[in-house]
Amino acid sequence: MSNINAIITGVAGYVPDYVLNNEELSRMVDTNDEWITTRTGIKERRILTEEGLGTSYMARKAAKLLMKKTGADPDSIDAVIVATTTPDYPHPSTASIVLGKLGLKNAFAFDFAAACCGFMYAFDVACNMIQSGRHKRIIVIGADKMSAITDYRDRATCPLFGDGAGAVMVEGTTEEGIGLIDSYHRTDGKGLPFLHVKAGGSVCPSSRFTVDHRLHYTYQEGRTVFRYAVTAMGDDCAALLEGNGLTQNDIDYVVCHQANLRIIEAVAKRIGVPMEKVLVNIQRYGNTSAACMPLVLWDFESQLKKGDNIIFTAFGAGFVNGASYYKWAYDGDSAAVKK
Known part of the structure; x- marks a missing residue:
């Protein structure tokens, strides 16, 4: 089989x-x-x-x-x-x-x-x-x-x-050499204090107090999150590349979580990939959390070619992080729909 x-x-x-x-x-x-x-x-x-x-x-x-x-x-x-x-x-x-x-x-x-x-x-x-x-x-x-x-x-x-x-x-x-090749995913459960929504869950259910004190919104300690994000995504990409015998020159595109342009630039520098290979649309949409990566693919589909080596990498609340190595499976210019 x-x-x-x-x-x-x-x-x-x-x-x-x-x-x-x-x-x-x-x-x-x-x-x-x-x-x-x-x-x-x-x-x-x-x-x-x-x-x-x-x-x-x-x-x-x-x-x-x-x-x-x-x-x-x-x-x-x-x-x-x-x-x-x-x-x-x-x-x-x-x-x-x-x-x-x-x-x-x-x-x-x-x-x-x-x-x-x-x-x-x-x-x-x-x-x-x-x-x-x-x-x-x-x-x-x-x-x-x-x-x-x-x-x-x-x-x-x-x-x-x-x-x-x-x-x-x-x-x-069954075609060889395309699709998801490998992933390197990790979670550091120590991130709770630095990025979370305080109320609305089972620990702190919704109440008049939580609403009055504006506890249902995202709280973030930006400097801490920035530092962890750059380190984690950079290290994850490096581990993924090493594990698959790849160098920076083998990468066609990097699809990075669109959290902050400075984070994206720092990750690219850390793994030695020029920004010309990093797909960025944060200027148009901001951080859309789980939607960021597929929206990047949607925006840039037309320039993706079959066989392109793509690295995905992201970091988020709970200090979840990781990277994936994917070989694109079709020529995107024939499939993309004008927005």
Whole structure:
């Protein structure tokens, strides 16, 4: 029996129409375009403003476009995985809502919570499901409505985050030399004090006190997170390259979590890859957490070629981190859809 390789056969994305740029943000909090741009690289972010719409809405939009692009029969989808830290509800899963809205009859669905590493981790799980031979076609979605947990009175964090969703179709192939080759993932559980949402979980349930004291928003100690992120992603990429006998010259593209342009630049420098090989769209969307990586693939799909060596790397809350080595499986210029 031939080995099964797991490949991405299509990419799609969705971002809300509303653009919150730095000039408008400066009228909401004590900041300005120069301060934000020099420290983060972000010029604007998309915000889902319509009342009553959450993460599942964006995830469904991305998945629907993905199915249209790939021509996938809805009955052929085996599973839907949604990576998110901003689910619509504590339960049911956001993935189950997406599945229901898409009308998928033969699939199961579950959420995957790994903060900004969510998509990369969920993609790794989906690839293993495909490689087992038990599943043929899986939709993996990274989606977050970060505006729902962003405090627009906090000038240190509110410029960072935006909303969006990206999705990939994962299928199997017996063709050698393409698809997910290797992963190096780690978690340092000591990161809780430095990046978290204080209330809303089982330790500190929602109450009038937690709402009045604005405890349902993202808290971050920026300098600590910056230092850990650069070190972890740089070391993870180095370990992955060494383990696969690769040098910096073998890399065609790096898809880095879009947290902060200075972090991305520092990681690139640490692993010796020029910024020309690093795919960046943080200036347009900000940090969309689990949606960052698939949105990068969506934006740059047209320039990806079959056989390209791509390194994924990310870092997130819980101090989850890692890197993956992937060989692109198709020429993207024939598949990309103009946005």
